[in-house]
Amino acid sequence: xxxxxxxxxxxxxxxxxxxxxxxxxxxxxxxxxxxxxxxxxxxxxxxxxxxxxxxxxxxxxxxxxxxxxxxxxxxxxxxxxxxxxxxxxxxxxxxxxxxxxxxxxxxxxxxxxxxxxxxxxxxxxxxxxxxxxxxxxxxxxxxxxxxxxxxxxxxxxxxxxxxxxxxxxxxxxxxxxxxxxxxxxxxxxxxxxxxxxxxxxxxxxxxxxxxxxxxxxxx
Numbered sequence: 292x293x294x295x296x297x298x299x300x301x302x303x304x305x306x307x308x309x310x311x312x313x314x315x316x317x318x319x320x321x322x323x324x325x326x327x328x329x330x331x332x333x334x335x336x337x338x339x340x341x342x343x344x345x346x347x348x349x350x351x352x353x354x355x356x357x358x359x360x361x362x363x364x365x366x367x368x369x370x371x372x373x374x375x376x377x378x379x380x381x382x383x384x385x386x387x388x389x390x391x392x393x394x395x396x397x398x399x400x401x402x403x404x405x406x407x408x409x410x411x412x413x414x415x416x417x418x419x420x421x422x423x424x425x426x427x428x429x430x431x432x433x434x435x436x437x438x439x440x441x442x443x444x445x446x447x448x449x450x451x452x453x454x455x456x457x458x459x460x461x462x463x464x465x466x467x468x469x470x471x472x473x474x475x476x477x478x479x480x481x482x483x484x485x486x487x488x489x490x491x492x493x494x495x496x497x498x499x500x501x502x503x504x505x506x507x508x509x510x
Contacts, residue, residue: 292505293503343401370428377413427455428455430456432460432462438486446498461506466486476509
Protein backbone atom coordinates (compact mmCIF):
# COMPACT_ATOMS: atom_id res chain seq x y z
CA UNK A 292 0.00 0.00 0.00
CA UNK A 293 1.17 3.50 -0.81
CA UNK A 294 0.81 6.72 1.16
CA UNK A 295 -2.10 8.58 2.71
CA UNK A 296 -1.56 11.95 1.05
CA UNK A 297 -3.82 14.85 0.18
CA UNK A 298 -3.07 15.63 -3.47
CA UNK A 299 -6.35 17.57 -3.71
CA UNK A 300 -5.35 20.31 -1.29
CA UNK A 301 -5.58 22.88 -4.12
CA UNK A 302 -9.15 21.87 -4.98
CA UNK A 303 -11.54 24.65 -3.84
CA UNK A 304 -13.70 23.86 -0.84
CA UNK A 305 -17.44 23.78 -1.47
CA UNK A 306 -20.12 24.96 0.92
CA UNK A 307 -22.50 22.07 1.53
CA UNK A 308 -25.97 22.49 2.99
CA UNK A 309 -26.17 19.17 4.82
CA UNK A 310 -29.43 20.02 6.56
CA UNK A 311 -31.15 20.80 3.27
CA UNK A 312 -29.79 17.62 1.67
CA UNK A 313 -30.91 15.49 4.61
CA UNK A 314 -34.41 16.98 4.68
CA UNK A 315 -35.01 16.65 0.94
CA UNK A 316 -33.44 13.36 -0.07
CA UNK A 317 -35.48 10.18 -0.26
CA UNK A 318 -35.26 6.81 -2.01
CA UNK A 319 -36.64 8.24 -5.26
CA UNK A 320 -34.01 11.02 -5.33
CA UNK A 321 -31.24 8.58 -4.42
CA UNK A 322 -32.33 6.22 -7.20
CA UNK A 323 -32.40 9.06 -9.73
CA UNK A 324 -28.96 10.27 -8.59
CA UNK A 325 -27.50 6.79 -9.03
CA UNK A 326 -28.49 6.82 -12.69
CA UNK A 327 -25.60 9.29 -13.13
CA UNK A 328 -27.49 10.99 -15.92
CA UNK A 329 -28.54 14.52 -16.72
CA UNK A 330 -30.27 15.03 -13.34
CA UNK A 331 -27.13 14.04 -11.45
CA UNK A 332 -24.79 16.32 -13.37
CA UNK A 333 -26.93 19.19 -14.63
CA UNK A 334 -30.23 18.98 -12.80
CA UNK A 335 -31.29 20.35 -9.43
CA UNK A 336 -28.65 20.33 -6.67
CA UNK A 337 -30.68 17.78 -4.73
CA UNK A 338 -29.70 15.14 -7.32
CA UNK A 339 -25.97 15.85 -7.32
CA UNK A 340 -23.81 18.60 -8.79
CA UNK A 341 -26.58 21.04 -9.63
CA UNK A 342 -24.79 21.97 -12.87
CA UNK A 343 -21.40 20.56 -13.85
CA UNK A 344 -19.45 22.82 -16.20
CA UNK A 345 -15.80 23.58 -16.80
CA UNK A 346 -13.94 26.03 -14.59
CA UNK A 347 -10.15 26.02 -14.41
CA UNK A 348 -10.24 26.91 -10.71
CA UNK A 349 -11.23 23.33 -9.86
CA UNK A 350 -8.57 21.15 -11.51
CA UNK A 351 -6.04 23.66 -12.86
CA UNK A 352 -3.82 23.69 -9.77
CA UNK A 353 -4.58 20.10 -8.82
CA UNK A 354 -3.13 18.65 -12.02
CA UNK A 355 0.10 20.55 -11.38
CA UNK A 356 0.31 18.84 -7.99
CA UNK A 357 -0.10 15.42 -9.62
CA UNK A 358 2.44 16.13 -12.35
CA UNK A 359 5.01 17.24 -9.80
CA UNK A 360 4.35 14.54 -7.20
CA UNK A 361 4.44 11.65 -9.67
CA UNK A 362 7.14 13.23 -11.81
CA UNK A 363 5.12 12.77 -15.01
CA UNK A 364 7.17 13.03 -18.18
CA UNK A 365 6.56 13.59 -21.89
CA UNK A 366 4.72 10.65 -23.37
CA UNK A 367 3.46 9.21 -20.06
CA UNK A 368 -0.05 7.76 -20.00
CA UNK A 369 -2.68 8.52 -17.37
CA UNK A 370 -6.14 7.08 -16.74
CA UNK A 371 -8.96 8.83 -14.89
CA UNK A 372 -11.54 6.32 -13.60
CA UNK A 373 -14.80 8.19 -13.06
CA UNK A 374 -13.71 10.97 -15.39
CA UNK A 375 -17.23 12.46 -15.78
CA UNK A 376 -17.01 15.14 -18.49
CA UNK A 377 -13.24 14.91 -18.65
CA UNK A 378 -12.41 18.27 -17.10
CA UNK A 379 -9.45 17.00 -15.08
CA UNK A 380 -7.97 15.33 -18.16
CA UNK A 381 -8.60 18.51 -20.15
CA UNK A 382 -6.51 20.44 -17.63
CA UNK A 383 -3.81 17.76 -17.67
CA UNK A 384 -3.56 18.26 -21.44
CA UNK A 385 -3.51 22.03 -21.08
CA UNK A 386 -0.66 21.76 -18.61
CA UNK A 387 1.29 19.04 -20.42
CA UNK A 388 0.25 18.46 -24.04
CA UNK A 389 2.50 15.41 -24.49
CA UNK A 390 0.58 13.32 -21.93
CA UNK A 391 -1.50 10.43 -23.25
CA UNK A 392 -4.85 10.86 -21.49
CA UNK A 393 -7.58 8.26 -21.07
CA UNK A 394 -10.84 8.42 -19.17
CA UNK A 395 -13.66 6.04 -18.33
CA UNK A 396 -17.01 6.69 -16.68
CA UNK A 397 -20.20 4.74 -16.14
CA UNK A 398 -22.25 7.72 -17.33
CA UNK A 399 -22.98 7.86 -21.06
CA UNK A 400 -24.50 11.31 -20.42
CA UNK A 401 -21.21 12.62 -19.01
CA UNK A 402 -19.15 11.20 -21.88
CA UNK A 403 -21.57 12.56 -24.50
CA UNK A 404 -21.36 16.01 -22.87
CA UNK A 405 -17.62 16.02 -22.27
CA UNK A 406 -15.06 18.54 -23.50
CA UNK A 407 -14.84 18.16 -27.28
CA UNK A 408 -11.05 18.12 -27.39
CA UNK A 409 -10.83 15.30 -24.83
CA UNK A 410 -13.91 13.30 -25.89
CA UNK A 411 -11.99 10.98 -28.31
CA UNK A 412 -10.00 9.65 -25.34
CA UNK A 413 -13.00 8.82 -23.13
CA UNK A 414 -15.06 5.64 -22.85
CA UNK A 415 -18.24 4.51 -21.15
CA UNK A 416 -17.37 1.63 -18.85
CA UNK A 417 -17.17 0.23 -15.35
CA UNK A 418 -14.25 0.30 -12.92
CA UNK A 419 -14.65 -3.43 -12.21
CA UNK A 420 -13.68 -4.35 -15.79
CA UNK A 421 -11.26 -1.84 -17.29
CA UNK A 422 -10.77 -2.27 -21.06
CA UNK A 423 -7.01 -1.65 -20.97
CA UNK A 424 -3.91 -3.88 -21.00
CA UNK A 425 -1.95 -4.90 -17.93
CA UNK A 426 0.56 -2.37 -16.58
CA UNK A 427 -0.35 0.19 -19.24
CA UNK A 428 -0.59 3.47 -17.34
CA UNK A 429 2.08 5.51 -15.61
CA UNK A 430 -0.63 6.94 -13.33
CA UNK A 431 -4.18 5.79 -12.57
CA UNK A 432 -6.47 8.27 -10.77
CA UNK A 433 -9.91 7.66 -9.32
CA UNK A 434 -11.56 10.55 -7.45
CA UNK A 435 -14.72 9.79 -5.44
CA UNK A 436 -15.74 6.92 -7.70
CA UNK A 437 -15.14 3.37 -6.48
CA UNK A 438 -17.17 3.98 -3.32
CA UNK A 439 -20.24 4.11 -5.60
CA UNK A 440 -19.85 0.33 -5.96
CA UNK A 441 -20.89 -2.27 -3.42
CA UNK A 442 -18.08 -3.71 -1.33
CA UNK A 443 -17.43 -6.75 -3.55
CA UNK A 444 -17.23 -4.63 -6.69
CA UNK A 445 -15.16 -2.04 -4.85
CA UNK A 446 -12.61 -4.79 -4.21
CA UNK A 447 -12.72 -5.76 -7.89
CA UNK A 448 -12.10 -2.13 -8.89
CA UNK A 449 -9.01 -1.98 -6.65
CA UNK A 450 -7.65 -5.11 -8.31
CA UNK A 451 -8.29 -3.58 -11.73
CA UNK A 452 -6.47 -0.39 -10.73
CA UNK A 453 -3.50 -2.51 -9.66
CA UNK A 454 -3.63 -4.47 -12.90
CA UNK A 455 -3.59 -1.56 -15.37
CA UNK A 456 -1.08 0.56 -13.43
CA UNK A 457 2.66 0.28 -14.04
CA UNK A 458 3.35 1.63 -10.58
CA UNK A 459 1.48 4.76 -9.48
CA UNK A 460 -2.17 5.19 -8.58
CA UNK A 461 -4.22 7.53 -6.42
CA UNK A 462 -7.81 7.30 -5.25
CA UNK A 463 -10.16 9.10 -2.89
CA UNK A 464 -13.21 7.60 -1.19
CA UNK A 465 -15.99 8.72 1.15
CA UNK A 466 -14.82 8.28 4.72
CA UNK A 467 -15.13 9.47 8.32
CA UNK A 468 -13.00 9.52 11.45
CA UNK A 469 -15.61 9.93 14.19
CA UNK A 470 -19.34 9.68 14.86
CA UNK A 471 -19.98 13.31 13.95
CA UNK A 472 -18.32 12.90 10.57
CA UNK A 473 -20.25 9.68 9.96
CA UNK A 474 -23.50 11.49 10.72
CA UNK A 475 -22.57 14.24 8.27
CA UNK A 476 -21.74 11.61 5.64
CA UNK A 477 -25.07 9.89 6.22
CA UNK A 478 -26.83 13.21 5.69
CA UNK A 479 -24.88 14.13 2.55
CA UNK A 480 -24.43 10.86 0.71
CA UNK A 481 -26.54 10.16 -2.37
CA UNK A 482 -24.57 7.66 -4.43
CA UNK A 483 -21.93 5.85 -2.34
CA UNK A 484 -22.74 2.21 -1.55
CA UNK A 485 -19.50 1.69 0.38
CA UNK A 486 -18.16 4.15 2.91
CA UNK A 487 -16.12 3.36 5.97
CA UNK A 488 -14.00 4.86 8.69
CA UNK A 489 -10.51 5.76 7.53
CA UNK A 490 -9.18 2.93 9.70
CA UNK A 491 -11.45 0.37 8.03
CA UNK A 492 -10.67 1.70 4.56
CA UNK A 493 -6.97 1.16 5.22
CA UNK A 494 -7.74 -2.38 6.36
CA UNK A 495 -9.81 -2.91 3.21
CA UNK A 496 -7.02 -1.59 0.99
CA UNK A 497 -4.54 -3.90 2.70
CA UNK A 498 -6.83 -6.94 2.40
CA UNK A 499 -7.20 -6.28 -1.32
CA UNK A 500 -3.51 -5.57 -1.85
CA UNK A 501 -4.05 -2.03 -3.09
CA UNK A 502 -0.67 -0.72 -4.24
CA UNK A 503 -1.30 3.00 -4.62
CA UNK A 504 -1.79 6.23 -2.68
CA UNK A 505 -5.09 7.36 -1.23
CA UNK A 506 -7.01 10.08 0.57
CA UNK A 507 -10.50 10.80 1.86
CA UNK A 508 -13.61 12.78 1.07
CA UNK A 509 -15.12 13.90 4.39
CA UNK A 510 -18.03 16.41 4.12
